[in-house]
Amino acid sequence: xxxxxxxxxxxxxxxxxxxxxxxxxxxxxxxxxxxxxxxxxxxxxxxxxxxxxxxxxxxxxxxxxxxxxxxxxxxxxxxxxxxxxxxxxxxxxxxxxxxxxxxxxxxxxxxxxxxxxxxxxxxxxxxxxxxxxxxxxxxxxxxxxxxxxxxxxxxxxxxxxxxxxxxxxxxxxxxxxxxxxxxxxxxxxxxxxxxxxxxxxxxxxxxxxxxxxxxxxxxxxxxxxxxxxxxxxxxxxxxxxxxxxxxxxxxxxxxxxxxxxxxxxxxxxxxxxxxxxxxxxxxxxxxxxxxxxxxxxxxxxxxxxxxxxxxxxxxxxxxxxxxxxxxxxxxxxxxxxxxxxxxxxxxxxxxxxxxxxxxxxxxxxxxxxxxxxxxxxxxxxxxxxxxxxxxxxxxxxxxxxxxxxxxxxxxxxxxxxxxxxxxxxxxxxxxxxxxxxxxxxxxxxxx
Numbered sequence: 096x097x098x099x100x101x102x103x104x105x106x107x108x109x110x111x112x113x114x115x116x117x118x119x120x121x122x123x124x125x126x127x128x129x130x131x132x133x134x135x136x137x138x139x140x141x142x143x144x145x146x147x148x149x150x151x152x153x154x155x156x157x158x159x160x161x162x163x164x165x166x167x168x169x170x171x172x173x174x175x176x177x178x179x180x181x182x183x184x185x186x187x188x189x190x191x192x193x194x195x196x197x198x199x200x201x202x203x204x205x206x207x208x209x210x211x212x213x214x215x216x217x218x219x220x221x222x223x224x225x226x227x228x229x230x231x232x233x234x235x236x237x238x239x240x241x242x243x244x245x246x247x248x249x250x251x252x253x254x255x256x257x258x259x260x261x262x263x264x265x266x267x268x269x270x271x272x273x274x275x276x277x278x279x280x281x282x283x284x285x286x287x288x289x290x291x292x293x294x295x296x297x298x299x300x301x302x303x304x305x306x307x308x309x310x311x312x313x314x315x316x317x318x319x320x321x322x323x324x325x326x327x328x329x330x331x332x333x334x335x336x337x338x339x340x341x342x343x344x345x346x347x348x349x350x351x352x353x354x355x356x357x358x359x360x361x362x363x364x365x366x367x368x369x370x371x372x373x374x375x376x377x378x379x380x381x382x383x384x385x386x387x388x389x390x391x392x393x394x395x396x397x398x399x400x401x402x403x404x405x406x407x408x409x410x411x412x413x414x415x416x417x418x419x420x421x422x423x424x425x426x427x428x429x430x431x432x433x434x435x436x437x438x439x440x441x442x443x444x445x446x447x448x449x450x451x452x453x454x455x456x457x458x459x460x461x462x463x464x465x466x467x468x469x470x471x472x473x474x475x476x477x478x479x480x481x482x483x484x485x486x487x488x489x490x491x492x493x494x495x496x497x498x499x500x501x502x503x504x505x506x507x508x509x510x511x512x513x514x515x516x517x518x519x520x521x522x523x524x525x526x527x528x529x530x531x532x533x534x535x536x537x538x539x540x541x542x
Contacts, residue, residue, distance in 0.1 A: 127148070223247070337532045364411070379427070412441055469485050514536060
């Protein structure tokens with residue numbers, strides 16, 4: 096693409112300026128993004144925002160010193176000043192023994208077509224129509240009495256990365272989303288719920304009517320909640336909250352946390368973390384994946400990995416710096432923006448679906464808790480101790496019996512992971528995804 100070539104030419108020129116100014120090595124990132132977002136509430140427009148941003152970030156290295164600067168000014172004079180400032184900064188900072196660019200044999204050379212960019216660009220009128228249809232469908236559900244509104248959004252980003260080690264590549268990605276949030280009931284007895292869907296291609300987005308209707312039905316279903324008794328019970332996590340358990344895993348196996356000795360899984364490499372049969376995948380090359388990319392933020396080759404295979408932890412998420420700290424090889428998980436150095440991050444991370452339905456997952460539960468919403472962040476990254484405010488439904492005799500709220504769910508992630516059982520309803524909605532899961536033996540604190 097001509098656009099990508101122009102961006103890479105700009106970065107190549109910037110790298111040459113940095114070397115001329117005294118850099119021994121350098122890399123640069125170019126990000127151009129456009130986004131459009133609208134919001135409707137009670138049939139009236141509440142928000143119409145469009146953003147267009149162009150930024151470039153330059154990292155220069157002199158020995159074991161590095162400095163990062165960024166700018167949104169792409170004129171020749173501004174880029175000259177950017178390079179000179181970065182070199183001056185690098186000369187005055189302390190050494191970082193682990194910084195540095197990738198070796199040539201670590202660089203990506205194969206760039207698969209990941210189908211990440213939809214050519215369709217909805218205009219504001221279209222997004223307003225989607226939001227209106229979603230809110231109208233939600234408000235039409237019997238029992239819905241008010242609305243927090245509906246939002247629709249679209250965005251596209253172009254990324255280019257170049258370095259003095261010879262790497263120079265770029266890619267583009269798009270994203271559309273639609274959500275609706277409504278209230279049911281009256282006075283102090285009101286309950287709120289929502290539905291959301293996001294996709295790379297607009298054609299893959301669920302219909303506004305479906306999203307709105309589901310949001311309304313969920314809100315009505317939560318009316319007249321009770322408090323549950325305190326005790327240890329099986330807990331079922333709905334897919335929109337089960338993904339949080341996988342996000343906690345991603346944080347615990349982040350190479351930076353391992354290098355700092357701040358993870359409760361720091362001694363678990365090659366050991367059982369989950370039960371037999373559990374597989375958790377990180378796949379940067381998933382077609383139309385919300386976090387797909389053909390190479391990592393340092394130009395390093397990336398690939399699909401079973402992070403957990405048959406319950407065993409097989410890898411950390413490593414960029415070059417954390418890999419050097421740990422005496423390992425990068426796993427191609429570097430992520431970066433224009434204003435800071437690379438750091439490790441997951442891509443399309445998901446817990447593979449199990450073999451049984453959510454209904455079968457609950458079939459033997461006489462008394463338990465089905466979680467649909469989690470509140471607050473109660474996780475100790477050092478110990479794995481877990482405590483979250485929650486709401487959802489009480490399970491009695493294998494069935495959803497009634498809504499419950501003002502509950503706390505507590506346990507330890509090491510024990511929770513060892514007892515986790517997935518259902519067969521995995522959908523890819525967020526970039527970190529999981530099916531419905533069951534975790535036995537958690538403490539539920541209510542009345």
